[in-house]
Amino acid sequence: MNNEIKELVDRYIAVSFMVNRTGENLIKNEVGSTLTNDQHYTLRYIHGAHSCTSTELAEVFAVKKSAITAIISRLWEKGFILRTRNEKDRRVVYLSLTEKGERLFLETETKIHKLVESFLNEFEQAEIQQFIQTYEKLNKILIERKEVELEECL
Amino acid sequence: MNNEIKELVDRYIAVSFMVNRTGENLIKNEVGSTLTNDQHYTLRYIHGAHSCTSTELAEVFAVKKSAITAIISRLWEKGFILRTRNEKDRRVVYLSLTEKGERLFLETETKIHKLVESFLNEFEQAEIQQFIQTYEKLNKILIERKEVELEECL
DNA sequence: AAATATAGTTTCACTATTGAACTATTTAAG
DNA sequence: CTTAAATAGTTCAATAGTGAAACTATATTT
Structure with missing residues (x-):
């Protein structure tokens, strides 16, 4: 080799x-102490999508739906998330952020942005540009690989 | 901004x-089903170090020592790990791989190597070289950052 | 109308994690 | 030398994330 x-x-x-x-x-x-990382990532995704379902989250995070139910329930108990039934198809539940959830996400997001910015700033802009580009290419390759594996499971 | x-x-x-x-x-x-990812990473570290302590693992993985005790105990129950008391300082326990642990690690390591190789191969060698180099630089920056924060906690 | 599929939840068992109390041992101070 | 403080590791209780399997409710297909 x-x-x-x-x-x-x-x-x-x-x-x-x-x-x-x-x-x-x-x-x-x-x-900080209000959220775990996974809970934060969940708020991030819902924020970006405005509204989404458990099934969608399970796909994106590549975990089973029962894992999502657990995370969502904890966020819901803390008042960060709204669960709204779709009236056309009463099986599906739309997830969205409450005012409180939105506020908390934006606060922590700002902090994380500053953090990431602070260390990306230690590079030449061109270098980091190239780095992220390759990183994104890698991401695409991994996603394709995952799709191929899923097809093989049929 | x-x-x-x-x-x-x-x-x-x-x-x-x-x-x-x-x-x-x-x-x-x-x-696979024999090990979790964390358990595999633990075997990997011990394999690379030949022998190490819980304290060392806790530092490298950035978790508390009690978390390490739990992981090590599970690996020990499955017969992958040896615990040897240091006779000079009887507080410390050296961790090392059993034959069985060594064998399992090498098997899974080969698979992971092939996997990683298979997607790194989809890049030009120069591009991946540059990517890893920047990645390593980022790692250094993060480590420095962590050290600074630790000092601030005094 | 009955069978099947889908969205989401519940429950159970297990792993990872922290924090605090604890044991055993070593090192430092008076 | 003896006592006090530090260190290495473990134990225990609590919390979070996870998958598997059984389950509810609703929708779609046959």
Whole structure:
């Protein structure tokens, strides 16, 4: 096997693990004690979509619907989320943010933005541009891979 | 605030979230039913260090020592890990892999290597080289940031 | 009308995590 | 030397996230 590639793979595995860990921890510091990271990501998605369903969240986060129900219920208990039945199809429940949820998300989002900005600023703009571009390409490849695997499961 | 940077920050947040999620899920598929991802990462670290302590693992993974005790105990129950008391300082316990643990790690590691290699191969070597280099730089910045925050807590 | 599919929930079992109390051991101070 | 403080690791209770399976309610297909 090509040795150069082996080295790249090793480096990728090591660095992606560390950056994820550290990044998640930094976010936890910002998100603070009101929310967990997963709860914050959930608010983020609903905020971006304005309104969505559990099934949609389960697909995006790649977990089972029962996992989503649990997260949503906790957010709902804290008053951050609204559950609205679709009157056309009474099986589906639309999820959206309450005033309180919206406010909390925007607050923490600002903090996270400043955090991410502060370390992206330590790079040349061109370098970070290139980095994110490759990162997005990687994302596409991973998504395709996932779709192929799903098809194989038929 | 600079609008170009805001866009980069948004893209970074979105793509890093998605790649992490998808990546973790792909690894879960490879690691299979014998181990969780965290357990695999733990085996990986111990394998690389040959031998280490709980305190060391807690620092690297950025979690409390009680979290490590739990993971290690599960791995120990399954016979993947050896706990050896240091005779010079009887408080410390050295962790190492059993034959069985070593074998399991190498098997799953090979699979993960192939997986990572398969998608890194979809890039030009130069592009992925640059990507990993920037990623590593980011890692350094994050580590420095963490150290600064730790000092502030004094 | 009956069978099947879909959206979401509930329950159970398990893993990861923190914080606090605790044991055993080592190091530092008086 | 003895006591006080520090360190390594464990235990325990509580909380969050997760998947699997059974379940409810509603919609679609046959």
